[in-house]
Amino acid sequence: MASIERTAYPQFKRNPVVRELVTAYTPTDAELAFITDSARQPGHRLTLALLLKSFQRLGYFPAIDEVPAAVVRHLRNALRYRVQVKPADIAPNKRYRYFQRIRTYLQVRAYADGGLDVAARAIHQAAAVMDNPADLINVAIEQLVRDRIELPAFSALDRLARRIRTLVNGRYFALIDARLTVDEKQRLDDLLVVTDVRTKSLLQAIKRLPKRSSLQHFQEL
Template sequence: MFFTPSPEEVAWAEQRTGSPESCFALVLALKCFQKMARFPSPDEIPEVVIDHVRRCLDLAEDVWPGHGSSPSAKAHRKLVRQRQGVKYDAGRARAIAAVAIRKAAQAKNNPADLINVAIEELLRLRLELLGYTTLEDLATSIRAEVNATIFATIVQRMGEAGRARMEGLLVVGPDGKSTFNRTPRARTFRSSPWPRYSGST
């Protein structure tokens, strides 16, 4: 299992903590960071993961991870970052993620794809990841901005005559069909769910 700490990792944590609870917390933080490249909130960590790490440390069932004071929790995060060779800089990470998303949005439209691009760039630069909600908000807002710019550019290049022809395609006639509905290409799109890929595998 991924969350199984190695003997070296356990020894590393024991040397830097003074109680079973704090050692438990440090090992758990390390393993979660190795998996997620960020520190999850306590309620994000599945109980099965907590139980697994507890058993690996040979701790009793009533022992729970506890950093102790807030300064200790901060110190533990710093230790994990140093061990993993990762820097924490939320402002820089956000700026880098925004640039990566904006560039990718020129060719991609799925928010999940845009988020993955941002994650890959942050990992490449050895930066602690932003929270998923932050990345999702960035992807959503930047995608909307990029799409609006693309649409505005298309409309501008069409010119007044082109826009008039496009609007005319949507006018519904007495038969209940628009000019677009009567075009051969529109019928092709309605008849086949994969018109561009027919004949290829």
């Protein structure tokens, strides 16, 4: 599995600075009106505000308990609620309605609405010239963001990138195998042959790292 830290997949900063809180998590007047019109109770409005601003920052809906405490405090202050107001633990059907309202408000599509095809096409095209799974995941993220489609879980992108990478590489391997003559295949096989236990295979010689730059070492290589 690719390391999420090596990709552009958005994540919360556990301790966001004040500048980031103000810039990324302060709701506009229009957003405040949307939150007020979409929920009645203070706890539900706070939850909706957290989902809205988190989605704008991340491109997907996080679990409420994953939102940093600093972001919760900042949005609670923006809504002018007391410290006693906590994010409401909403039922799955209400959470789904909140997701739908936010997508409509932000004019984005759910990943289930064509996102898989978009990500797969982007990865398939990139896999022709890239091999690192993290790079392939980044290509998919960039295309999904460009097409205003919600990001799936990181594990879904990782599985998709590895599956398509295996498919594309398998086709390349088959193409190369079909072009090799019998003699060329035998020569490749011979690279692995060790005639004396005290020596290494020719493949090890090919893989050997170059020495310090000098004319003699270059001639040896």
